Amino acid sequence: MxxxxxxxxxxxxxxxKPAQAVVLGGEDSAAHSDFASTLLLTLTNPxxxxxxxxxxTGLGMGGHREWRLTFLLVGGIFxxxxxxxxxxxxxxxxxxxxFDLRAMRGMNRIAxxxxxxxxxxxxxxxxxxxx
Numbered sequence: 836m837x838x839x840x841x842x843x844x845x846x847x848x849x850x851x852k853p854a855q856a857v858v859l860g861g862e863d864s865a866a867h868s869d870f871a872s873t874l875l876l877t878l879t880n881p882x883x884x885x886x887x888x889x890x891x892t893g894l895g896m897g898g899h900r901e902w903r904l905t906f907l908l909v910g911g912i913f914x915x916x917x918x919x920x921x922x923x924x925x926x927x928x929x930x931x932x933x934f935d936l937r938a939m940r941g942m943n944r945i946a947x948x949x950x951x952x953x954x955x956x957x958x959x960x961x962x963x964x965x966x
Contacts (some may be wrong), residue, residue, distance in 0.1 A: 837966060838879035839958025845872060846951020854940035881957075887912070 875884065891897065896908065934942070 836957055836961035838881060839961055840877060841879050842954025842957055843951050844954075845876065846947045846949070846954055848947070849943050850947025850949070852943045854936040863942070872873060880900060895955045 891908075900908075
């Protein structure tokens with residue numbers, strides 16, 4: 836339920852966030868804030884944790900393993916995640932200058948609605964299972 840409330844708060848913030856001009860090559864002062872909000876979203880997202888648990892259990896990784904195999908598995912998950920995010924960032928940087936203030940405002944509103952909607956669903960699921 837706490838994760839759902841946080842998602843709803845982040846959705847509200849993003850929906851009302853003013854559009855900012857894209858700064859190319861400059862240092863982004865909001866990078867620390869973006870990192871912190873992404874970290875909080877990741878840590879409070881039970882879907883990610885439960886998905887990994889389900890996949891790993893389905894693959895028979897639920898039992899006790901040698902530490903080297905566990906280290907290799909965690910390293911593989913880490914490398915796959917890093918590959919995904921690096922690819923995503925490179926793709927976004929290719930299209931960065933095509934977005935004006937109007938497009939950024941629209942994307943903020945879409946992101947706010949999506950994040951807030953997932954927050955409402957997560958909160959309601961937590962409320963249902965908390966009884």
